[in-house]
Amino acid sequence: MQKDTTTSSSTPPTNTGRIRHRKRSNEVIPEDGKANGGKLLVNDKSKYKSMLIRAYSSVWMIGSFVLIIYMGHLYITAMIVVIQIFMARELFNLLRRAHEDKQLPGFRLLNWHFFFTAMLFVYGRILSQRLVNTVNSDKVLYRLVSSLIKYHMVVCYSLYITGFIWFILTLKKKMYKYQFGQYAWTHMILIVVFGQSSFTVPSIFEGIFWFLLPATLIVINDIAAYFFGFFFGRTPLIKLSPKKTWEGFIGASVTTIISAFMLANIMGRSQWLTCPRKDLSTGWLDCDPGLLFTPESYSLLGWTPLWFPWKEISILPVQWHALCLGLFASIIAPFGGFFASGFKRAFKIKDFGDSIPGHGGLTDRMDCQMVMAVFAYIYHQSFVVPQSLSVEMILDQILMNLSFDEQEALYRRLGEMLQQGIQRMT
Amino acid sequence: MRDSSADNSCSSPRTPNLRQRRRSNEIPPEILKSNGTILLVNDKFKYKSMWIRAYSSLWMLAFVSLIIYMGHLYIWAMIVVIQIFMASELFNLLRRANQDKRLPKFKLLNWHFFFTAMLYVYGRILSQHLVNTVTSEKIFYRLVSNLIKYQMVICYFLYIAGFVWFILSLKKRYYKYQFGQYAWTHMILIVVFTQSAFTVANIFQGIFWFLFPALLIAMNDVAAYFFGFFFGKTPLIKLSPKKTWEGFIGASVATMIAAFTFANFLGRFQWLTCPRKDLSTGWLECDPDPIFKPEYIPMPEFISHWIPEKEIAVLPVQWHALWLGLFASIIAPFGGFFASGFKRAFKIKDFGDSIPGHGGFTDRMDCQMVMAVFVYIYHQSFVVQHDYSIDVLLDQIMRDLGFEEQLALYTKLGQILQERQLMHI
Numbered sequence: 001m002q003k004d005t006t007t008s009s010s011t012p013p014t015n016t017g018r019i020r021h022r023k024r025s026n027e028v029i030p031e032d033g034k035a036n037g038g039k040l041l042v043n044d045k046s047k048y049k050s051m052l053i054r055a056y057s058s059v060w061m062i063g064s065f066v067l068i069i070y071m072g073h074l075y076i077t078a079m080i081v082v083i084q085i086f087m088a089r090e091l092f093n094l095l096r097r098a099h100e101d102k103q104l105p106g107f108r109l110l111n112w113h114f115f116f117t118a119m120l121f122v123y124g125r126i127l128s129q130r131l132v133n134t135v136n137s138d139k140v141l142y143r144l145v146s147s148l149i150k151y152h153m154v155v156c157y158s159l160y161i162t163g164f165i166w167f168i169l170t171l172k173k174k175m176y177k178y179q180f181g182q183y184a185w186t187h188m189i190l191i192v193v194f195g196q197s198s199f200t201v202p203s204i205f206e207g208i209f210w211f212l213l214p215a216t217l218i219v220i221n222d223i224a225a226y227f228f229g230f231f232f233g234r235t236p237l238i239k240l241s242p243k244k245t246w247e248g249f250i251g252a253s254v255t256t257i258i259s260a261f262m263l264a265n266i267m268g269r270s271q272w273l274t275c276p277r278k279d280l281s282t283g284w285l286d287c288d289p290g291l292l293f294t295p296e297s298y299s300l301l302g303w304t305p306l307w308f309p310w311k312e313i314s315i316l317p318v319q320w321h322a323l324c325l326g327l328f329a330s331i332i333a334p335f336g337g338f339f340a341s342g343f344k345r346a347f348k349i350k351d352f353g354d355s356i357p358g359h360g361g362l363t364d365r366m367d368c369q370m371v372m373a374v375f376a377y378i379y380h381q382s383f384v385v386p387q388s389l390s391v392e393m394i395l396d397q398i399l400m401n402l403s404f405d406e407q408e409a410l411y412r413r414l415g416e417m418l419q420q421g422i423q424r425m426t
Numbered sequence: 427m428r429d430s431s432a433d434n435s436c437s438s439p440r441t442p443n444l445r446q447r448r449r450s451n452e453i454p455p456e457i458l459k460s461n462g463t464i465l466l467v468n469d470k471f472k473y474k475s476m477w478i479r480a481y482s483s484l485w486m487l488a489f490v491s492l493i494i495y496m497g498h499l500y501i502w503a504m505i506v507v508i509q510i511f512m513a514s515e516l517f518n519l520l521r522r523a524n525q526d527k528r529l530p531k532f533k534l535l536n537w538h539f540f541f542t543a544m545l546y547v548y549g550r551i552l553s554q555h556l557v558n559t560v561t562s563e564k565i566f567y568r569l570v571s572n573l574i575k576y577q578m579v580i581c582y583f584l585y586i587a588g589f590v591w592f593i594l595s596l597k598k599r600y601y602k603y604q605f606g607q608y609a610w611t612h613m614i615l616i617v618v619f620t621q622s623a624f625t626v627a628n629i630f631q632g633i634f635w636f637l638f639p640a641l642l643i644a645m646n647d648v649a650a651y652f653f654g655f656f657f658g659k660t661p662l663i664k665l666s667p668k669k670t671w672e673g674f675i676g677a678s679v680a681t682m683i684a685a686f687t688f689a690n691f692l693g694r695f696q697w698l699t700c701p702r703k704d705l706s707t708g709w710l711e712c713d714p715d716p717i718f719k720p721e722y723i724p725m726p727e728f729i730s731h732w733i734p735e736k737e738i739a740v741l742p743v744q745w746h747a748l749w750l751g752l753f754a755s756i757i758a759p760f761g762g763f764f765a766s767g768f769k770r771a772f773k774i775k776d777f778g779d780s781i782p783g784h785g786g787f788t789d790r791m792d793c794q795m796v797m798a799v800f801v802y803i804y805h806q807s808f809v810v811q812h813d814y815s816i817d818v819l820l821d822q823i824m825r826d827l828g829f830e831e832q833l834a835l836y837t838k839l840g841q842i843l844q845e846r847q848l849m850h851i
Contacts, residue, residue, distance in 0.1 A: 129818065154807045157800070161757060168763050171665060176771030184613050191616070240596060332586060338593050346601030375582070382579045391827065391835045398819060398839065404846070410816045411839050414823065418836055420558065420703070421829065 054358035061356070061365075062219075069208060073277045076204050076211065081119070083362055084193050088115055090353035090361045091189040096182070104179065106170060111186050113163045118190045121156040122198040127280065128152065130205060134279040196370035199377035206380060209273040213264060213322060214376040217329040218368050220259050225252035225334075241341045244334075253330035260326025264319040268293045292318040292384065321384060328375050336371035340364065482782050486790075494637060498702045501629050501636065506544070509622050511787045513540055515778035516614040521607070529600060536611050538588045543615045546581040547623045553577065554824065555630060558704035571828075621795035624802035631805060632715075634698040638688060638747065639801045642754040643793050645684050650677035650759075666766045669759075678755035685751025689744040693718045717742040717809065746809060753800050761796035765789065 068079045092111050128149045171179055203210040229248030237244040267273050275287035295314035340363070344350065353361025398407060493504045517536050553574040560566040573580075596604055628635040654673030662669040692698055700712035720739040765788070769775065778786020823832060 151807055153803050157803045161800075164764070165757070165760055168665070168760050168767065171767050173664070176767055180768055180771045184609065187613065187616070188609050191612070238594075239598070240593070332590070335590050335593050339589070342593065342596050342601055343605055346605045371586075375586075378578050378582050382576055391831050391838070394819065394823060394827070394835060395838055395842075399842070402816065402819070406816055407839070408843060410819060411836070411843055413816070413820060414832070414836050414839070417820075417824070418832060 050358060057356050057358045069212060072282045073204050073208065074280055074282050076208065077201055080197055080200055080204075081123075083366065084119075084197055085115075086353075086355060086362045087193050087366060088189060090355070090363050091193070092186070094347075094349065094352065104170065104172065104175060106166075107179070107182065110163060110166060110170070111182075113166070114160070114186055114190060117156055117159040117163065118194045120159070121152075122194045123201070124149070124152045124156065126198060126201050126205075130277070130279050134281065192370070196366075196373050200373040203373065203377045203380060205277050207274050207276050209267050209318075210376055210380050211373075212273060213260070213267060214325055214329065214372045215369060216263060217256055217260055217326055218333055218372050221252050221256045221330050221333065222368070224255040225249060228252055228255075238338060240338045240345070249330075249334070253327075256330040257323060257326040260322040260329070261319050264322030265316055268316040268318050292316065292321075321379070324379065324383075325376060328379075329372055332375070333368045333372045336368040340367040478782050479784060482784060486781070490640075494633060497707045498629055498633065499705055499707050501633065502626055505622050505625055505629075508787055508791065509544075509618050510540075511778075511780060512618050512791060513614060515780070515786045515788050516618070517611070519772075519774065519777065529595070529597060529604065531595065532604070532607065535588060535591060535595070536607075538591070539585070539611055539615060542581055542584040542588060543619045545584065546577075547619050548626065549574070549577040549581065551623060551627050551630075552705070555702070555704050557824075559706060567829075617795070621791075621798045625798040628798065628802050628805065630702050631810075632699050632701050634692055634695075634743075635801055635805055636798075637698060638685075638692055639750060639754065639797045640794060641688060642681055642685055642751055643758055643797050646677050646681045646754050646758065647793070649680040649684075650674065653677055653680070663763060665763050665770070674755075674759070678752075681755040682748060682751040685747040685754070686744050689747035690739075690741055693741045693743050717746065746804070749804065750801065753804075754797055757800070758793045758797045761793040765792040 068075050092108075131145055131149075167179070167183055200211060203214075225244070225248040228251030229243070229245045232247040232251065233245035235246045236242060237246050237249055271287065271289070272285060274289060274293050275285040277285065293316055295316055297312045297314045299312040340352075344352070351360035352363035355361050356365065359365055398410060402410060490504075493500050513536075517533070556570055557567070557574065560570050592604070592608055625636060628639075650669070650673040653676030654668070654670045657672040657676065658670035660671045661667060662671050662674055696712065696714065697710060699714055699718045700710045702710060718741055720741050722737040722739055725733070725738050765777075769777070776785035777788035780786050781790065784790055823835065827835065
């Protein structure tokens with residue numbers, strides 16, 4: 001999170017003690033009270049101005065985000081790729097040292113080579129099945145795509161080895177330590193950036209709901225923590241981020257869980273958001289909502305007083321899953337922000353970049369999102385998919401996705417595996 | 427590779443870098459200037475270190491042969507032990523003693539991440555094998571299949587626990603050191619577990635795919651040493667001054683010839699070529715894969731004059747072996763260069779000192795790691811016949827459906843396929 005108040009909390013120790021709670025708009029802080037009245041007014045004005053800038057860019061971000069969601073899965077993936085490129089650039093630039101870099105001409109190019117390789121690897125794996133489904137109609141393209149997929153790992157590995165050898169051949173005598181540090185840093189960046197996106201993109205293709213709901217919960221948690229801290233903040237939460245308070249944390253948690261429950265209901269009713277996308281097309285989507293998104297009615301007769309107008313409420317089963325997501329978003333996901341704060345403090349940087357006015361860089365915005373995206377995907381794969389999977393669904397998939405020969409091959413292999421299993425049991 | 431001889435050219439400031447391998451009786455100009463006693467001691471010392479090195483090599487060779495005889499499960503156990511030692515060496519490498527005293531639990535955190543990585547990697551690779559082993563008992567089967575089903579969640583929560591622990595343990599003036607250690611831990615675990623994941627996957631495809639590449643790398647090492655010893659003249663790369671072009675090229679040729687012949691020899695043993703589908707340790711029997719079945723090609727003209735046989739039996743795997751040999755001789759040494767550069771960058775002599783005469787485990791495994799990854803990818807792409815979609819669906823079926831449901835699916839699919847066949851006829 002970016003510090004937008006002029007009295008920043010990470011002041012050098014010579015100043016009076018750290019400000020540990022969020023400022024109320026009309027609270028007079030002892031240090032500022034000693035200054036003259038002109039300073040106070042400027043302080044206030046600049047704080048409101050920065051809050052306005054922050055709100056303005058938030059509105060823009062939310063607006064473009066909603067537009068992209070409306071346009072579809074492929075465009076959301078493209079947006080994620082663009083965000084990744086910007087994040088990687090910010091992070092690559094972060095620990096480079098200008099004078100050493102002048103003596104190593106091809107080094108920046110090497111970073112982007114590894115970036116390209118990682119992108120090919122991650123998106124190749126994720127989108128291969130969907131790509132196959134898109135070109136299923138055209139025989140020639142199908143064979144081309146299948147062979148590309150078959151040799152996908154070899155291609156990516158060769159590219160990586162090329163980069164590895166290039167790195168070793170460019171090691172220069174007095175720069176060994178710097179170059180190895182940069183190499184390790186590049187790997188860490190790519191793992192962080194691509195790790196989280198390789199979980200985000202499959203979520204998108206499972207249904208935009210599984211991407212939109214976690215992202216929205218993080219944003220709600222952020223905003224709610226800000227406001228709760230603003231009005232009630234008193235006890236500090238963690239030394240790493242002095243602006244965070246326990247009141248903000250708890251208030252935001254409650255808000256997030258409640259809104260998770262309600263948002264899941266709202267979002268779950270839209271087919272655009274809940275249907276999985278099996279290929280890379282961009283048109284309209286139609287599908288059977290599935291058990292999770294079919295409303296179940298619960299009667300409220302025993303719970304509410306007689307004057308309550310609604311006698312029963314309809315709950316989508318997915319709302320219970322949303323509660324778990326909300327719990328994670330409020331309790332664990334903020335640790336992504338703490339990690340980023342600690343990192344910035346360790347390396348004495350204020351922000352990861354300055355692409356977004358009022359917020360800092362892209363990495364500052366995405367730090368909690370990354371932790372949440374990984375969790376959402378793992379949760380989905382472990383608890384949602386098995387519940388909704390059934391013999392009929394897999395049978396459908398087999399009949400739809402495989403050719404006749406492949407179906408017979410699968411039948412044979414399944415038979416072998418089952419026989420081995422039976423043999424062991426008897 | 428460890429520099430065990432006394433004439434360590436990289437670190438002596440007085441004499442210029444000795445760029446060629448010493449022949450046993452060549453006298454470098456610097457030593458000639460000194461008196462005769464130093465010469466004798468020098469020679470003795472070098473022979474003594476070569477003796478130590480050969481002695482520990484023999485022990486390692488004998489030990490590995492025994493393990494291979496005992497089987498897949500024991501090889502896996504050996505790999506796990508090697509990993510633990512490598513991780514230990516590397517974790518200790520960049521720790522700074524004074525800062526570690528103020529951060530008591532930090533070592534424990536490293537091992538927590540190590541354990542999580544181990545659970546994740548081996549869980550993924552060996553889950554199907556584990557299921558095949560415990561299908562005998564109903565209770566175990568359900569326990570194991572639940573573990574496998576939720577394996578990702580368990581590993582993720584272990585990782586998140588470590589992550590949260592790390593953040594809560596950040597201490598005010600040690601931020602930079604702690605973040606550096608955190609990144610270093612991740613890099614170590616990635617390096618160590620990536621290669622071991624691929625190695626273990628190779629083993630269960632058939633010990634051949636583990637033994638053969640390891641032999642090639644060892645062969646390449648030894649051949650490079652001897653070719654360099656006898657013919658070494660022009661230096662190869664600034665990073666490792668002891669390596670020479672003559673050693674490199676001689677070793678490449680030797681490795682490729684050895685690859686072709688070893689593959690023939692090793693490919694005849696069922697113990698080495700059969701894949702292991704479960705975690706048992708008994709004898710193994712299988713129908714050999716087509717690449718291990720000999721094909722007879724007629725002997726070329728110029729040889730048939732000398733040898734009575736009209737045909738030569740070539741296993742198709744030998745052609746694959748040529749590619750593996752090419753990689754082992756040309757690309758795999760870069761793993762060694764990387765390790766050399768790393769040691770030079772951080773001014774360390776060896777990664778550890780577990781093995782007398784060789785350094786630490788990481789010193790031995792640096793080229794092996796690059797090779798193991800290549801062998802796995804080569805095997806998956808060019809040797810195994812893959813049907814991507816079938817694998818994905820079979821994976822899903824095995825993982826998410828219970829046994830009764832799998833049987834139901836099988837019967838239904840059988841009915842549909844039969845109906846379709848009847849319709850077509």
